[in-house]
Amino acid sequence: MLKFLITSFLMLIIAAPALAKPRDVYQVSCDDLWGAVKDTLNNPGNYGISSVNDVEQKASFVVIGDLVVYTDKVALTAKGGGCAMKTSILEDGPDNPDWRQFHHRVERSLAKLQAAKPKAAVTTTGQR
Secondary structure, eight states: OHHHHHHHHHHHHHHHHHHSOOTTEESSOHHHHHHHHHHHHTOTTTEEEEEEETTTTEEEEEETTOSSOOOEEEEEEEETTEEEEEEEOOOSSSOOHHHHHHHHHHHHHHHHHHHHSOOOOOOOOOOO
8 A cells, every 4th residue: 555655656756847838828819929938039149040930930049158159949820818838949958948948038038029019099088
């Protein structure tokens, strides 16, 4: 009985990340997120763009400064009321700082672009 409990507990721990909510679904339109992705990739100090497809909202790029050059990819798809960003960033080892940095830069760019958007004007009817 104890073996069964320990085995079940270990299986649950291993499966927990697969059951977690993905961090790459944003509650904005894909057009807004695509603008943030393109803004992020347009930094020549961080990324070299291989190809960009605005219609399908996909891009291939290279991370500048890596010792080994990999072609990384990003693609957006509408999901529910938001937009899912699928990134394929190749890196050796269990930790992937390029993936984290890319997502962090996209989030910063998205916040910057949303702050620059004009706010909807609030109108009053002037009734007394």
